[in-house]
Amino acid sequence: MMKYLRMSLGVGVLFVLFLFSGCSLVNPDAVDLLTDDEKGITPESTEISNPMPEESETLPAEDLPTETEVVLTEAPLSRGQIVYVFGGEVWRYLVDLNSTEQITSGSSGFYSNLMVSGDGVFAAYNRDGMIHILNLGDSSEQVIANVGTFVNWGEGDGEIYTFESDLSCEDFADDIQNQDMINYDVLRVNISDPSSFINLANIPGGMRLPEGIYNYGTWASMASCGCYSECGGFSLWYLPTVTQMSHPDVGTNAGGFSFSPDYSQVTFSNLQMYGYFQSPLYVSDPNYTSSAVIYNETNVAVVEPMWSPAGDWIAFTGINFDDSTMEITNSRVILIRPDGSEQRIVEDVSGWLVDWSPDGQYLLYRQEGSPSDTFTIYALIDASKTLLPFTVDEYRPVDWGYLP
Numbered sequence: 001m002m003k004y005l006r007m008s009l010g011v012g013v014l015f016v017l018f019l020f021s022g023c024s025l026v027n028p029d030a031v032d033l034l035t036d037d038e039k040g041i042t043p044e045s046t047e048i049s050n051p052m053p054e055e056s057e058t059l060p061a062e063d064l065p066t067e068t069e070v071v072l073t074e075a076p077l078s079r080g081q082i083v084y085v086f087g088g089e090v091w092r093y094l095v096d097l098n099s100t101e102q103i104t105s106g107s108s109g110f111y112s113n114l115m116v117s118g119d120g121v122f123a124a125y126n127r128d129g130m131i132h133i134l135n136l137g138d139s140s141e142q143v144i145a146n147v148g149t150f151v152n153w154g155e156g157d158g159e160i161y162t163f164e165s166d167l168s169c170e171d172f173a174d175d176i177q178n179q180d181m182i183n184y185d186v187l188r189v190n191i192s193d194p195s196s197f198i199n200l201a202n203i204p205g206g207m208r209l210p211e212g213i214y215n216y217g218t219w220a221s222m223a224s225c226g227c228y229s230e231c232g233g234f235s236l237w238y239l240p241t242v243t244q245m246s247h248p249d250v251g252t253n254a255g256g257f258s259f260s261p262d263y264s265q266v267t268f269s270n271l272q273m274y275g276y277f278q279s280p281l282y283v284s285d286p287n288y289t290s291s292a293v294i295y296n297e298t299n300v301a302v303v304e305p306m307w308s309p310a311g312d313w314i315a316f317t318g319i320n321f322d323d324s325t326m327e328i329t330n331s332r333v334i335l336i337r338p339d340g341s342e343q344r345i346v347e348d349v350s351g352w353l354v355d356w357s358p359d360g361q362y363l364l365y366r367q368e369g370s371p372s373d374t375f376t377i378y379a380l381i382d383a384s385k386t387l388l389p390f391t392v393d394e395y396r397p398v399d400w401g402y403l404p
Helices: 009-021 176-181
Strands: 057-059 081-086 089-094 099-102 112-116 122-127 130-135 141-144 149-153 159-164 184-190 198-203 208-214 219-225 231-238 254-259 266-270 281-284 291-295 300-307 314-321 328-336 343-347 351-356 362-367 374-379 385-387 399-401
Touching: 081 112, 112 149, 122 149, 149 208, 159 208, 184 208, 198 219, 208 254, 219 254, 231 266, 254 300, 266 300, 281 314, 291 328, 300 351, 314 351, 328 362, 343 362, 343 374, 351 399
Parallel strands: 112 399, 231 254, 328 351
Antiparallel strands: 057 385, 081 089, 081 399, 089 099, 112 122, 122 130, 130 141, 149 159, 159 184, 184 198, 208 219, 219 231, 254 266, 266 281, 281 291, 300 314, 314 328, 328 343, 351 362, 362 374, 374 385
């Protein structure tokens, strides 16, 4: 899953839109990216300026509500690897060994869509207009061009989904009323032979921002955007017939989708753009024939819900905001059953959801801090917490994957 740090979803849409469009939609001066010296980061070392534990520190769990029943499950043999960007380089954290490894050296440019392959061998990302396939074991790197932008890994070995167009906003700078001529090919590409790709669908109607391609190329989530403007909410597309699904009549402008493991349901909330406003959490089938609100709290905006890979929980960040200013007052990481029958507070102070472990038994979340955010693993089996010995560059993605 793609994760971006310290950005509301609305700001994230505009920021990622710049990467996919080739247009200067975001003023770089408006984003305060600290230099490495200001952050106390040196690419040659894992040392950071704020105190971090040399070993994993187990924190006491919050008291759970008396009616909450913790379901015990067998712990997995391996908790995998967390891949992240630190000091401008790609690193990974080996969870069971509590150790970090630097994977790249001497890199430059912005990383987007950093994502571990299903088998844990590779990480893919976009940088400098190219798709990069990084071998996490030996640090070798393959660069793929002319097949568009990496969206996410596919289901087959070595398969990725990409989004490609021959047109961009720059082609319509003097003819903006014809920007609807922009269209995109959704491609399935095998990294062993990138030139022999499969074109799954062509998406017409103007600029799009893809969120993900799912279920062997059956579903896609993408936002409609305007050149030199901004994106609206996300929509689901049924790719075999290139059909955009109509939103349910629930007054929502979807801020992104997360599928259940069997792809029979999706969860979503409202897009947050200009400040924050109250947003419920919805669960629906992809055709929107049955949509239900499973969480709704006064002055809380639900953002970036993620369905557990195990299918039994949905995690999200609940943003508390001031009703008059629409500004954040707190953020919490919350778990809820897909039918809304049980809730659990994972972190109730300045917490932001980052990712699920691949087996759905752990959550990764961050807490805002100075000079750096801290990252913690929460175990569903006993509600214990483990503070991790690394931090991540601002506005950089993080992904938790299996080990090969």
